Amino acid sequence: MEMENLRQLHNAMQRIGANMQQFPYRVNNAEFDCLFVANQKPFLLCLTSRGLSPLFLKFKVDAETFEIPNRIDDDGYKLLAKLLRTDGSSGNKLIPKEFLAGLDSTIPTVARHRQVPAEDVIRLRPDITEHRNRPYFDTWIYWTEREGASSENQAKTLALMGEDALHHSLEFKCSSKWSATPTGREWKTIPMRRQTSSEMS
Template sequence: MELNNLKFLYKDMKIKNIDRSKFDFLFKAAQFKCLFLIDKSPFKLILAARGKNFYLEFEVKDGFKVNPYIEKEKYYQLCEILDLKRDDNNKFSPKAFLSQVNDRVPHNISNKSRVVPADIAPYRKIVEEENKVYFYKWVPHDGIISNVTSENLEKTRLLIGEEAYHTCKERNISSGWTDNPKYAYKLPRDIPKNG
């Protein structure tokens, strides 16, 4: 199925040079936190129910199409979260849910809609210092005494994005992280040119 409102969001993100955005929406009895990631193809749409242990991830392919399939167990969990009761006259389906998501996708985003690494961390398996999810600094290496590790590169890719991953790999730079939430809303500055 096509999520046509993602087209408008995508266009606004491209104009503003943002490759990861977030938005919230309320549907029935649940508040959803959503991430739309366009830094790698296929794009990703991530939905998590606030205050619940519930997460859905959809690949967004050419034409902003997604496969509306939701695993049976997750589908039942979604119905429970939405406080839906069985109704043969008004059946609820994953496609109906995604249609509701589509109706709530914003067409424009603000700087508050930018995704910071700590927004993504709960949805990714972080190997290196998993409790440190707030970006702190860039750490250039000399290639003799120190080098970037594959674990740090993977953390960079998962939390900051593909472009940062490739630059850090090419230039031997680590991303530095802290567990101090005062850095939660800071975005990584440009990666150092020399390193």
């Protein structure tokens, strides 16, 4: 289905130079923290439920049409149905298209901030698995003794810094190094230098 409000939000983001937006969504008794990611293609719409055992859902969004698949994988479907209490036992059934339509109707169409803090991106993206306690970019590690960054490191680079940073990592066979405390560093301004793997720690 086409996510029309999400398209309008993206248009508003472009006007202020933003590539991510965070917003809440509440349905039935469930509350979600949502993250719309537009620094990679396809775009991503991530939902993380609030509570002790968060449910994480990630949808790919076509960057041109803003179409999103009308399906949720089996495990996610069962967990979402349980969370929403729409497992069919009460006569209600979870219909992904209706769930996504309800979500789109509540998505804000005004961009509220230029950046989402790195620590919030990590919190809302449990699919980022490398050094989750280190959300701040530090420097690049240029490899000579191996092929380059691990797949987990590449995923983190893409999620936090976007496609251009990932292309840099792939082209120059380097890994992004991260810090637990803010560094204020931008990946484009770090000079290229060779480092050893011991500097990863």
